[in-house]
Amino acid sequence: MAESSSVQSLDRAFDLLELLCKSRNGMSIGALSAETGLHKSTVHRLLSSMCMRGYVQRDAATSIYRAGMRLCELGSFVMENMDVVERARWPMDHLSRETEETVHLVMREENDIVYIHKVESDHGAIRMFSRIGMRRPLYCTGVGKAILATWPDKEVHALWQESDIKPWTAHTIVSEDAFFHELERVRRLGYALDDEENELGVRCIAAAIPDYRGRASYAVSVSAPISRMSDERIGLLRGPLLQACDEIAAALGGSMSRG
Numbered sequence: 001m002a003e004s005s006s007v008q009s010l011d012r013a014f015d016l017l018e019l020l021c022k023s024r025n026g027m028s029i030g031a032l033s034a035e036t037g038l039h040k041s042t043v044h045r046l047l048s049s050m051c052m053r054g055y056v057q058r059d060a061a062t063s064i065y066r067a068g069m070r071l072c073e074l075g076s077f078v079m080e081n082m083d084v085v086e087r088a089r090w091p092m093d094h095l096s097r098e099t100e101e102t103v104h105l106v107m108r109e110e111n112d113i114v115y116i117h118k119v120e121s122d123h124g125a126i127r128m129f130s131r132i133g134m135r136r137p138l139y140c141t142g143v144g145k146a147i148l149a150t151w152p153d154k155e156v157h158a159l160w161q162e163s164d165i166k167p168w169t170a171h172t173i174v175s176e177d178a179f180f181h182e183l184e185r186v187r188r189l190g191y192a193l194d195d196e197e198n199e200l201g202v203r204c205i206a207a208a209i210p211d212y213r214g215r216a217s218y219a220v221s222v223s224a225p226i227s228r229m230s231d232e233r234i235g236l237l238r239g240p241l242l243q244a245c246d247e248i249a250a251a252l253g254g255s256m257s258r259g
Helices: 002-022 029-036 040-052 070-081 084-099 142-148 153-162 176-189 231-251
Strands: 056-059 064-067 102-109 112-119 135-137 192-195 202-210 216-225
Touching: 002 029, 002 040, 002 056, 002 064, 029 040, 040 056, 084 102, 084 112, 084 216, 084 231, 102 142, 112 142, 142 176, 142 192, 142 202, 142 216, 153 176, 202 231, 216 231
Parallel strands: none
Antiparallel strands: 056 064, 102 112, 102 216, 112 135, 192 202, 202 216
């Protein structure tokens, strides 16, 4: 009997928490009681317990309750503990087989991207110089531009100011105005290009893997020698690349808003 009562209390607490998470301006005890059908004293008791643990916050001036930051803290742990590479492995393998090109997965770390997984293509004799663990600045890579295109302009500007902007090749974008113009193009098309900006002779098409907020810390690219990456080929690669990114985003509980 006690166990059944405990489970019922847990269910009720989750009902209240979910309502508060979805409420933009918070809710009063009366509103929560009316919405759930629970007695006000029950609502107050459950909210008091959740307030003590940081899952709910109470505005002392208005007696309005809101979801607490403890949820965000735990959510960040969940995201960090997810094995992104494992969830990305099959879509990347499929993308490499379909395109017959090398596919990379990167993560953002401070002002850089870090290669965390690579599927090497058997097509042709040329091998990409990239390797797992290699770092490159966000601004001079297709994957970096794809990630930054999901950020607010204010944050991109701050990162640009903090970065050591220099030309990795003759094609690297080193003007902030030109870079923001490039990000607008990425947002419009849904993918980014690396036109020999990081490695001469190599062209990449890249797309971000948005999280549940639409913001990205990971991206996938398809890379090949420029001889195999004409504008027409880029157009053909767009669909399979975005499909792979959407599959990975879905596995991670992220956003899939692109067409």
